[in-house]
Amino acid sequence: MTDFVQLVILGLLAGGVYVAVGVGFGLVWGVLNIVNLAHGALVIIGGYLTWLLFTTFHLDPFLTLPLDAVALFLLGYALQRGVINRVIRAPLLFTFLLTFGLTLVIVNVLLLVFGSDFRSVTPSYAGASLEFGRVVVPYVRLASLVVAIGLAAGLAFMLNRTRTGLAIQAIAADREAAQLVGIDLRHAYAVTYGLGAACAGVAGGLIAMIQAITPTAGQPYTLQAFVVVILGGLGRVSATVVGGLVFGLVEVFGQSIPGSGSVFTNAIAFGLMVIVLVTRPQGLMGRLH
């Protein structure tokens, strides 16, 4: 029983990272209709920023998260405005390839700058954990779950309560109509992508505290973000939160199956995704339009 409780808790905590990775990816996909294959690369930029600030300025890694967000927002804004906006009306294969090209460039520039060594962020409280009887709750993971939920809540608030957020939602609903009521599409698209990148940056900061990172460590997160968004259902932040937590649970329980070890994570994730897509394409939480 305690084992079961422990697994549930570990699953939810693991889900925190997936929530953080998923919300930005889901926003860009839902509003701009871009499956952003560069999302994982943006995540890793955030990770390296946190690592850099932690090792050179001894900043607490959690305090670096807002800086990650700002830096990645600016990068994302520039990328969308300068590059991705140019193919936004092309068939989907083109945005796919374009964002893959961005990934190649980002990952290899990181390789040039930082090399392929593993980097990790280990503040003094890295190994500490809360203990309730035999159930253990690692500190850093708990804090990152809280940050991830906060990130999702902040994004939801922004989308529903601010003028910019409402403009973004208007674009998602009907691009031409949004343009008619005076929304500057180029700017709004760039802001949306920038927000997605900012979420990726925060996610990257969290990931740097949880695992050692390399320039290529982001790629699995792109695929997992996709699965998370599908699981929850495209179009709402709260659905992505549920998707991320469910994904974390599935991962942890999948790894606990004797004999499977940790090696079939992707196989389980994609199997789950295909089942959801075929049987319930609107996702666990989604509504049919």
Place this chain on the structure above:
Amino acid sequence: MDSVASALRWRRIFLIVGAILAAYALLAPLTSTDFAQSINVPLLADKLWFRIATYIVMFIVLATAWNIIGGITGYAAFGNVAFFGIGAYTTGMLIAKAHWPFLLALPLAPVLASLFAVLVGLPLLRLRGHYFAVASLGVGVALGELVQNIDYNGTPVFGGASGLFLPIYSIDNRGLYFFYLMCAAAAIAMGVTWWVLRSRFGYGLIAIRENEEAAAVLGVNTTAFKVAAFALAAALTGLAGGIFSQWNVFINQDNVFSIEYNVQMILMALLGGTGTVFGPAAGAVLLQLLIQFLGGSLPISIELPFVSTNARPIVAQIILGLLLIAVVIFIPRGVIDFFGGRTRLSWSYLRRSLRETSL
């Protein structure tokens, strides 16, 4: 009038140059490498180049096969490398573990690959757009992971993380043999594409690409057509995988389930021109030559300024990424447009393709 004449001239030049290059590539290897070295025939004097030529032809097969599902049917398959891997492991396992002769094991590669395509195609091809693209990508990734990690009683079934080694195929002029075998596969792939584009089947696929609902209304059995196109692409890809396994003698997750192959085959088809017979092949030759050139494996090479030898492969990847971005933005219809004589590469062309897709 003038533009038509110049268009025809360009087309003729393109065909003549292409035919000469193809003839050279096909016939030159017949002179033995030793002989080529003694009189210093360009490129051929280098055995590595010969290997690269086989590799290029392999990508002609992959890009041409992708074109059937991605270009003609319009389904953005992003996981075709799964079929390459299945083909490679089918032939590889039959040779290494069951000791079948190569030529008996090879035909099973396309058979198994297309069976798998039917199996996953039935659920996956119900998905559209992004969903199909990423779901197929997921199949490729998951399959590579499974093949590497499946154990039976503690021993890896498919060679595990250390890969699968095949016995070396004993035949005179091995390099030549596999080069022509790969060329035969490429000829089959292009022949199949040629046939598809002129058949009822192909018209059905094009109808699906242009408007799937309308195609269904017109009486096209869309599910059967899509799955058949997927299986056909899988068979050709699997064939290339089967040849690769015996040619390369060593297969593992990295060299037969590589995601980069996916992207490369799509970029090749796109660069050359999707939906055509020769476009993907032209794109494969161009892009693969460029990749090898940037990687520094061609006999003709340049020093990149400010780049150390260690950083060279990394810089090559960056250039490749930038090229990918530039092609997607500026040449969305592929370079075959220029050679086919319909359009000329000009500033106004680049500006127009930019305007057509940008916000």
